[in-house]
Amino acid sequence: MNASIVTGQQARQASRNNKTHSASTSGLAPGYLQANLIILPSRYANDFRNLCARNPVPCPLIAESANKGCDNAVVSHIDNLRGDEILGEWCDLRRDAPHYMVYKDSKLEKSHCDDVVAEWTDDHVAFLIGCSYSFETALATAGLPPRQLLLGRNVPMYRTKLRLCPSGVFQGGTYVVSMRPYKRRDVDKVRDITRRFGATHGEPLDWGWEAVERLGIKDIDRPEWGDAPLDGDGKKAFGEMRGQIKSRDEDGEFKEDEDEGDEEIPVFWGCGVTPQEAVMRAGLEGVVMAHAPGHMLVLDARDEDLAR
Structure with missing residues (x-):
């Protein structure tokens, strides 16, 4: 854990510069929300959105790309938060997670790569799924x-x-x-x-x-x-x-x-790895991208924002 990283923006910048130096993002930027990331061809977006709605425990949907192909803004699925409060300006969904997984026609093509700039297209939609790392600060504060x-x-x-x-x-x-x-x-x-x-x-x-x-x-x-x-x-x-x-x-x-x-x-x-497993079982065509397990996208919203 890098003790000098205390905000979501700092965590994303460190990820973009490959300077997180950690086995996972657990404990990184304490108090800031962390998210699982999955990026799909747009033709699967509606089915995936409904999958999250029907399975809110393993797939709690926080936000998604503001529009098809948008890699720097999201719209919120949380009632009391706007998209720009979840992920502010200067974000880059292609580079701001520490490591990514790339699947082509449902087969793993790249593991733990630093970015997905080359794979991203104007047809992709990113989804941000809640991560249990986000309540670990509350557990630690309670002595657990x-x-x-x-x-x-x-x-x-x-x-x-x-x-x-x-x-x-x-x-x-x-x-x-x-x-x-x-x-x-x-x-x-x-x-x-x-x-x-x-x-x-x-x-x-x-x-x-x-x-x-x-x-x-x-x-x-x-x-x-x-x-x-x-x-x-x-x-x-x-x-x-x-x-x-x-x-x-x-x-x-x-x-x-x-x-x-x-x-x-x-x-x-x-666990937010659940939708990655669902994607693999679905046999989707085209390029699908996701965070590497344990290497989350750290957001600008605070954990307590969701707890409210």
Whole structure:
């Protein structure tokens, strides 16, 4: 995390100049809204807009290109925010995310490239989807910072079997979820804090070890995107701690705890990688662009603007 980047505009400028130097944008410009980005040929825009409307938890739509082919202004889908309040002047949707993915005819063509200037055309429409990084500042302020934020790692993200409500060409998609471990006793507090941020996935959609099975996650220690989760010491695989409630004694050795509230469990949120997965399943023709997972577009709106 770059501590000198304190505003959305500074974050975008650093991204444009390839100077973010981070595994992800988690913790970058604290308090500023972050967004997932997906850019589609215009003929798919209406179906995608409806996909977001039908699946607001994993695909909360914040804004979209002001018009077809526009790469420097957006119109808002948030009632209390104008487009220029979400993303101000001098923005460039082709260059202001740290890294991009490029798909051609639904096959990955470029991974983690610095910009999509060459791929952008007058027929493209960009969509900004809410990101759960946007409530991490509120969690940290409440004394519940996500572990990956403390370790400088990317949040783990998993493919699930939870099906999306389809829309037009977008059929057969499933949720992608992000995971942050918390003590069982803290889950209700975490839910209360994040519930206000409905435009950035809101409260967790599931939690606990039983949720791993309910969501169809194959291996908690092997996420499809992001970094593998670590235990409380930042060392062991998180899954090895399943069902164990441990603290350290006076000699620094692990001991069993009697309070089940101390058990760390996985907590899952909707994730903005979901629409990228939906695009891949849809077999779209032409060039589609998106942010690289974990490398978000940082906006000018504040997290609390959405919480209101």
